[in-house]
Every structure is written in C-alpha cells, then in structure tokens.
Amino acid sequence: MGVSFGNDCECCMLKAKDLGYCIEDKIIFENLNFEISWGERVLLKGKNGSGKSSLLGILQGFLKPSFGVVERERELRVGYLFQESEDQFIAPSVLEDVAFSLLAKGEERAEMRAREMLERLEISHLSEKSLYHLSGGEQRLVALAGVLVLECDLYLLDEPFNEIDSLRQEIIKSIIQEKNGAFLIATHGGLEWEREIILHSHTQLHSDSL
Numbered sequence: 241m242g243v244s245f246g247n248d249c250e251c252c253m254l255k256a257k258d259l260g261y262c263i264e265d266k267i268i269f270e271n272l273n274f275e276i277s278w279g280e281r282v283l284l285k286g287k288n289g290s291g292k293s294s295l296l297g298i299l300q301g302f303l304k305p306s307f308g309v310v311e312r313e314r315e316l317r318v319g320y321l322f323q324e325s326e327d328q329f330i331a332p333s334v335l336e337d338v339a340f341s342l343l344a345k346g347e348e349r350a351e352m353r354a355r356e357m358l359e360r361l362e363i364s365h366l367s368e369k370s371l372y373h374l375s376g377g378e379q380r381l382v383a384l385a386g387v388l389v390l391e392c393d394l395y396l397l398d399e400p401f402n403e404i405d406s407l408r409q410e411i412i413k414s415i416i417q418e419k420n421g422a423f424l425i426a427t428h429g430g431l432e433w434e435r436e437i438i439l440h441s442h443t444q445l446h447s448d449s450l
C-alpha cells in the first residue's frame with residue numbers, strides 16, 4: 241500500500257496508520273500510528289538502524305510501506321532533507337543548487353532568495369563553488385539551505401545538524417522557529433521539543449501523543 245490523499249481530521253495534515261516496513265524479510269518497524277498537525281514540531285528519535293530514515297522516506301512517498309498507509313492532506317507541500325547531503329544536490333554550483341527548486345516552482349526572485357538564505361547561514365562566500373569542493377559541514381549547510389529556502393507545509397529533515405558547528409546550529413534553529421510549516425526532524429541531539437516519536441528497534445513506536 242502506498243501514500244493516499246485526503247483525511248478526515250481538520251487539524252492534522254498527515255496520518256500514519258498501522259505502518260510497517262520490512263527489508264529482506266526483516267521487520268524494521270511495525271504498527272506505527274501517529275498524526276502530525278499543521279505547524280507542529282516533532283522530533284524523530286531512535287537508535288542507529290531503528291528505521292528513522294526509512295520512516296521519513298515513506299512519509300515523503302519515495303519508499304513504499306510494507307504494511308499500512310500514510311494519509312496526507314491534498315497537495316501538501318513537503319520539503320525533504322536527505323541524510324546524505326550529496327543525495328540532495330541537483331545543480332553544479334552552490335547558488336544554482338539552492339535556487340533550483342524555487343526556479344522549478346516558477347519563483348521570480350529565486351536567485352535573490354537563494355542568496356539571502358546563503359547569507360543567513362553565513363556561507364555567501366561559497367555561492368559560486370562546486371558542490372563537490374565543499375567540506376562535509378559546508379555541504380550539509382547548502383543542502384539545508386535548499387530545503388529551508390522553500391515555503392512548505394511540512395519539512396522532513398534527516399539529521400540536519402550532522403557536521404554543523406554550534407553557531408550555525410543556532411542559526412538553523414532560528415530559521416526553523418520562524419517557519420510556519422510543521423517539522424519532523426530525525427536527530428540524535430541538538431534540539432529539544434516537547435513532542436518526540438521514538439522508534440524502538442524492530443518493534444513499535446511510542447510518542448507522547450499515543
């Protein structure tokens with residue numbers, strides 16, 4: 241079963257129902273039930289290999305759940321940050337890459353908004369550089385810039401703070417704070433939000449909402 245559209249709850253934009261995921265006959269997780277409401281901020285936690293990236297991929301729609309369904313509000317605008325920065329990149333240079341999705345959406349001020357985001361993250365000096373001549377932390381910042389520059393209803397971010405220094409982490413937290421969209425962030429640390437979804441290896445999920 242895949243992602244379906246339309247739900248019956250006004251405050252929730254996304255609902256996971258009895259979700260399960262198997263790889264090569266191994267159950268990664270099963271029986272997940274949770275909702276995400278408009279504007280909500282939720283952390284996704286769990287040990288290495290507990291299935292956080294797999295769950296985010298299913299919620300985004302590029303992985304198919306083995307069981308259950310994800311119901312999403314119609315035409316939900318979703319921003320997705322891959323765990324590996326290089327998976328995020330499309331264009332050859334930093335500025336082109338950050339502007340890419342805005343241009344694809346027909347945004348007239350794409351380059352200006354991309355430049356503003358790079359400035360905000362204090363990486364304007366990298367604008368013209370090749371994405372493949374950056375440090376790991378710089379790549380992470382550029383990948384994040386490309387997602388945070390978008391106006392989305394839901395941001396699914398996989399380990400956004402990996403390799404990022406503490407000063408930039410604070411800047412990113414401020415940007416997140418200003419956004420209207422909901423966030424589901426897979427992380428091993430760096431943020432403390434009231435609501436957490438915790439994946440327990442190969443079994444089930446607990447969250448404060450369940």
Ligand SMILES: Nc1ncnc2c1ncn2[C@@H]1O[C@H](COP(=O)(O)OP(=O)(O)OP(=O)(O)O)[C@@H](O)[C@H]1O
Pocket residue numbers: 263264268286287288289290291292293294295323
């Ligand atoms: N393509 C694949 N083929 C086989 N096994 C896979 C594949 N992708 C993921 N897995 C396995 O699925 C499990 C869940 O992986 P996933 O990346 O979702 O976990 P995670 O919680 O995000 O881990 P981490 O915190 O280390 O990033 C792991 O045991 C992993 O080895």
